[in-house]
Amino acid sequence: MRRLLGFLKPHGRLVFLLAVLNLLLAGLMTVAPIVTKAIVDDVIAQQQLNRLPGYLALLFGVAGVRAVAQFFFSRERERLGQLVITDIRTALYQKLLALSYGFYDNEQTGRLMSRITSDVESTRMFLAFIVIDSLNQITIIIVMLIALLQLDALLAGIAIVPTILSGIGLYILYSRWRMIHRRIHEQNAVASSVLQDSLSGIKVVKSFSQEEQEQHKYEHAVKELRRLNIEANNRWYTRYPFIGSIPRFMQLLLIAVGGYQVVAGDLSLGALVAAISFTGLMLGAANTLGSQLTALGQTSTAAVRIFEMLDEPVRIKSPERAERIGNIKGDVEFRGVNFKYPTAKANTLKNINIRVPAGTSLAVVGATGSGKSTLVHLIGRFYDPTTGTVLVDGRDVRTVNLDDLRHQIGIVAQEALLFSASIAENIALGRPDATQEEIERAAKLAQAHDFISELPEGYQSLIGERGLGLSGGQRQRIAIARAILLNPKILILDDSMSAVDAETERLLQSAIGSVMQGRTTVLIAHRMSTVQKADHIIVLRDGEVVEQGTHDELMRGGGYYQHVLELQRMTATEAIAGS
Amino acid sequence: MLRTITKRTQAVVKEGDPPPQPAGKTLKRLFAYLRPYRRWMLGTISVYMMCVIIASFYPFIDRILIDDYITVGRVGSDFLTLVIVAAILHAINFTGFGVRSLSIVRISQSLLFDLRSQLFHHVESLSFKFHESWPVGKTMSRFLSDVSTLNDFLTNQIASVFHDATSAVIVTILMFIIDPGLALIALVTLPVLFGAAVYLRPRIHKGWESVRENNTRFNIFLAENIAGMRVIQAFVREQVNFGQFRKANDTLVTSWIDVINLAVRLGPIVEVTRAAGLAAVLYAASYQIGASSKLTVGTLVAFTSYINALWGPISTFTNVYLVLQATLASAEKVFDLLDAQPSVMDRPGARELPRVNGELTLDHIHFSYDGSRQVLHDVNLHIAPGQLIALVGQTGSGKTTIASLVNRFYDVTDGRLLIDGIDVRDVTQRSLHKQIAVVLQEPFIFTDTILNNIRYGRPDATLEEAIEAAKMANCHDFIAKLPDGYETLAHERGSQFSGGQRQLLSIARAILADTPILVLDEATSAVDTQTEMLIQEALERLMKGRTSIVIAHRLSTIRKADQIVVLKDGRIVETGNHESLVSKPDGYYARLCRAQMTGEH
Structure with a gap:
């Protein structure tokens, strides 16, 4: 809670302004009943009609001032909300960029999305409306109590006891009630996840005609959501009326007791009327406070989740005095590297010692799950080894500036992820300042220029979410062009040619062959045709290097490599045999 | 790839921006959702009205207490009785408050459920054409924010409109009962308030529209950034994307502030007109004070309360208009989605397709995605039951299209596609899909247990059957090694599994579905050689005894095909088996083989 209020800190001035306006508004509220008192006691009781216009002008003038104050108050409150939401969103987004x-x-897109959209929105509501408004209502209640005290101590005493009691009641009610809201939110996330799954996997859903099953799953999740919401509200509304009804009872008590006092001559009629007005305003404030508390339950859990995410430790970042590296040579070395995923039982990489001299190529071969992908991701420091060191140009990657390091590395991932932007922008992802000529040159090298030119808008064609609308091969070629454009010293190809057809692959291979010139290349591939050209080959099995050497050396080894190669040969030669 | 781009623009025009519906029609349709709950709603509203009426009498009672008892000094048992009656009325009022709040929540939650499940059902039924052109995030926001807006309107807002309207009417009547002349004077400043609201309304509405649009754009941007975070980091795009983020956020915030600047103008107008009304009443009352003594203390108290009570609803009433605008906007979006027609529909009287043998006939098929560019030209093909057909050709040659047509994910533009001699358009899609298993290029794994993923096509399959299928698909071994085995929960899109493992899982899924026809889309890519051997073996078991249509680039797969169909620019250029095709040295296929071989050596 304190931390949440911390978001208001940078906007101290604005908060102060709002507090002043708030106090002004509450203070001005007391004027009307006091004027009423004067009207009752002076104008009506003593029949001094000539004083009335003055009082009315005062009433009207105060209303005018209040109107102006109200205007600024609402506007600045909204502005504060937007400033706060921007801060929180920015903090979250920066966190996302850093993680x-x-x-x-281990995270789902949908869950992260709901953090940064609905949770942030709830937090904004909480800070800008609930906190500020609750303060507003509380101020009104206090100011009214003070005004009452000025009027008559007994009446103030009658008002203060129920007010405190209802405050305590509300607090107890609220703290019990908020627990269920956490559950509601979790269930919301479950329902969204089911929905997202069915939409993203619609092709599978339809192919297996499982629409009904999906419907069932979704309905089940939404039904539970309904149950929880109803339960939460049952808890609240079966108890809240007992507290919410207190102020009016108090008002009636005030009329009864005050009535006796007026008749006894201890109190003026005007004072009683003013007291009723004060309590009426308190009543309104207390009711608003009550309904705001219901909203509070929904928002405070949201804030907790935001903090959870903001507290997520950034495990990989540039060290304090990071070494800046400009143009590197591209020498890559793994020294005694072990790696274990936090959730895994066994090490994914075991004691890896390899050196890839600048400008040479390393091919990583091995079965699925043998650790190839993990290995190549250690170079760009996307993960840190559990023990051991990864060195680039002889420097531990953990000591150099992270951005500098990654600028030197071009990665083509297994799954080509494109953004909703033009093709040109997608290719220029790592170098937004690239010229059209450079983009086209990269696209040509990646064998993508031809199909891009065929599009009606060429390089300016927009591609949709996840690059829908392009085939896997086309997307992959854009991803390759993207890496080529970077002109990196180290090129990492993570099985990048799996989704292109044979003819395109052949074209790509020669293109990549020329791109590899003068660069350190680490490639994961399954086609031996690609692998055998590498200067050095390592074979991974269960995270260990079981064989290494050049193609020729490995072919003599009679090991796994040779075995796999022969399997491939066999299928290939059978194909040839047919001709 | 011209087709996909133009296809999208067309789809957006058709399904995204329909002509705006008249507001009345949209509202009428919206209210139809309340119909199942109309009794509850009526009951709730009656309770609401009762509460409002009781609350409206508070100042009336206070006035009597002051004028008839306190002022004249009669504070005996009658006075106390009236105070107690007032207290009882208040107790009834708050009981009513509890009851109506509970029932509103009940209605609102049930309605929300109805709307969401209807929307879900509809979206599931929409064709591929729709899903390919609508980003998932966009559809999601219909389910989440838009549906919530509608729900809020139909329950809370409607109830509060009833509350406010009733309160306004009763208060006005009570004021006239107390003093018709003063009541008229009290209402004199109301037209100013209305005038201001009428002026500001359309402007505010426009503002909210742009907020909504910017919000959608912002969310799409975010969703994509989160999904693509690995790429962003790998390409050191953090700064650039952060800049984009700032810009998107600024646009959103600016549009928000703009509309708020308009909306907050209403507040002061309410305040000033109310004070003017009250002052006018008091001044007018004072004129009569000598003659008939109308300005009693009680009247003063009552009118002060009533003017407050009247202005409250009126000022929120202008809010209701804003809510209504937002609601209409959301309703139009939701209804547009509900009105989007599946481009492929069951014919009236479409029959169930009985279990087929798997004979496929493509009879003079022409196909175009957008009506202008032909993707398939006069494709003729006959596939005997149990045959393996390999579709070969470059990207964009029409292989995927043919595979999609077999499933009737699209309808042919011209010609016919027959399964066991039956036109696919004459049978229900459900019964058709049940005969065809699909293994996708990028296998989709659901956020569910491995077991449920495997038996996706046959949810009633037993664990034993699933294990059997997994064994045949060569994925039992790795599943058994998982900490929770078949009960292991897959992450979003099965991200903890490798590409090869996901493929094996999807093969197991197809094996268990046990359909006579199989469509395989480039499923043999993206794995290492040893896994590929496992996959090949699994596929062979899968294809056995089924008519299989395979889109593959691997000659090793194609080689086994009974028929190889070579496509170029949407036309079949060659057909035959491997031996016959490679013997045509100038043929496309033969060239392809040579390319593959030189690639291998």
């Missing part, structure tokens, strides 16, 4: 791959391995 490493390890975080994303």
Whole structure:
């Protein structure tokens, strides 16, 4: 809670302004009953009609001032809300940018989205409306109590006891009630996740005609949501009326007791009327406060989740005095590297010692799950080794500036992820300042220029979410062009040619062959045709290097490599045999 | 790839921006959702009205207490009785408050459920054409924010409109009962308030529209950034994307502030007109004070309360208009989605397709996605039951299209596609899909247990059957090694599994579905050689005894095909088996083989 209020800190001035306006508004509220008292006691009781216009002018003038104050109050409150939401969103987004791959391995897009959209929105509501408004209502209650005290101590005493009691009641009620809101939110996330799954996997849903099952799953999740919401409200509304009804009872008590006092001559009629007005205003404020508390339950859990995410440790970041590296040579070395995923039982990489001299190529071969992908991701420091060191140009990657390091590395991932933007922008992802010529040159090298030119808008064609609308091969070629454009010293190809057809692959291979010139290349591939050209080959099995050497050396080894190669040969030669 | 781009623009025009519906029609349709709950709603509103009426009498009672008892000094048992009656009325009022709040929540939650499940059902039924052109995030926001807006309107807002309207009417009547002349004077400043509201309304509405649009754009931007965070980091795009983020956020915030600047103008107008009304009443009352003594203390108290009670609803009433605008906007979006027609629909009287043998005939098929660019030209093909057909050709040659047509994910533009001699358009899609299993290029794994993923096509399959299928698909071994085995929960899109593992899982899924026809879309890519051997083996078991249509680039797969169909620019250029095709040295296929071989050596 205190931390949440911390979001208001940078906007101290604005908060102060709002507090002043708030106090002004509450203070001005007391004027009307006091004027009423004067009207009752002076104008009506003593029949001094000539004083009335003056009082009315005062009433009207105060209303005018209040109107202006109200205007600024509402406007600035909204502005504060927007400033706060921007701060929180920015903090979250920066966090997202900073968090490493390890975080994303275990998080769902939908959940993260709901953090940054609905949770942030709830927090904004909480800070800008509930906090400020509740303060507003509380101020009104206090100011009214003070005004009452000025009027008559007994009446003030009658008002103060129920007010305190209802405050305590509300607090107890609220703290019990908020627990259920956490559950509601979790269930909301479940329902969204089901929805997202069915929409993203619609092709599978339809192919297996499982629409009904999906419907069932979704309805089940939404039904539970309904049940929880009803339960939460049952809890609230079966108890809240006992507290919410207190002020009017208090008002009636005031009339009864005050009535006796007036008749006894201890109190003027005007004072009683003013007291009723004061309590009436308190009543309104207390009711608003009550309904705001219901909203509070929904928002405070949201804030908790935002903090959870903001507190997520950034495991990989540039060290304090990071070494800046400009143009590197591209020498890559793994020294005694072990790696274990936090959730895994066994090490994914075991004692890896390899050196890839600048300008040479390393091919990583091995079965699925043998640790190839993990290995190549250590170079760009997307994960940190559990023990051991990864060195680039002889420097531990953990000591150099992270951005500098990654600028030197071009990665083509297994799944080509494109953004909703033009093709040109997608290719220029790592170098937004690239010229059209450079983009086209990269696209040509990646064998993507031809199909891009065929599009009606060419390089300016927009591609949709996740690059829908392009085939896997086309997307992959854009991803390759993207890496080529970077002109990196280290090129990492993570099985990048799996989704292109044979003819395109052949074209791509020669293109990549020329791109590899003068660069350190680490490639994961399954086609031996690609692998055998590498200067050095390592074979991974269960995270260990079981064989290494050049193609020729490995072919003599009679190991796994040779075995796999022969399997491939066999299928290939059979194909040839047919001709 | 011209097709996909133009297809999208067309779809957006058709399904995204329909002509605006008249507000009345949209509202009428919206209210139809309340129909199942109309009794509850009526009951709730009656309770609401009762509460409002009781509350409206508070100042009336206070006035009597002051004028008839306190002022004249009669504070005996009658006075106390009236105070107690007032207290009882208040107790009834708050009981009513509790009851109506509970029932509103009940209605609102049930309604929300109805709307969401209807929307879900509809979206599931929409064709591929729709899903390919609508980003998932956009559809999601219909389910989340838009549906909530509608729900809020139909329950809370409607109830509060009733509350406010009733309160306004009763208060006005009571004021006239107390003093018709003063009541008229009290209402004199109201037209100013209305005038201001009428002026500001359309402007505020426009503002909210742009807030909404900017919000959608912002959310799409975010969703994509989160999904693509790995790429962003790998390409050191953090600064650039942060800049984009700032810009998107600024646009959103600016549009928000703009509309708020308009909306907050209403507040002061309410305040000033109310004070003017009250002052006018008091001044007018004072004129009569000598003659008939109308300005009693009680009247003063009552009118002060009533003017407050009247202005309250009127000022929120202008809010209701804003809410209504937002509601209409959301309703139009939701209804547009509900009105989007599946481009492929069951014919009236479409029959169930009985279990087929798997004979496929493509009879003079022409196909175009957008009506202008032909993707398939006069495709003729006959596939005997149990045959393996390999579709070969470059990207964009029409392979995927043919595979999609078999499933009737799209309808042919011209010609016919027959399964066991039956036109696919004559049978229900459900019964058709049940005969065809699909293994996708990028297998989709649901956020569910491995077991449920495997038996996705046959949810009633037993664990034993699933294990059997997993064994055949060569994925039992790795599943068994998982900490929770078949009960392991897959992350979003099965991200903890490798591409090869996901493929094996999807093969197991297809094996268990046990359909006579199989469509395989480039499923043999993206894995290492050893896994590929496992996959090949699994696929062979899968394809056995089924008519299989395979889109593959691997010659090793194609080689086994009974028929190889070579496509180029949407036309079949060659057909035959491997031996016959490679013997045509100038043929496309033969060239392809040579390319593959030189690639291998």
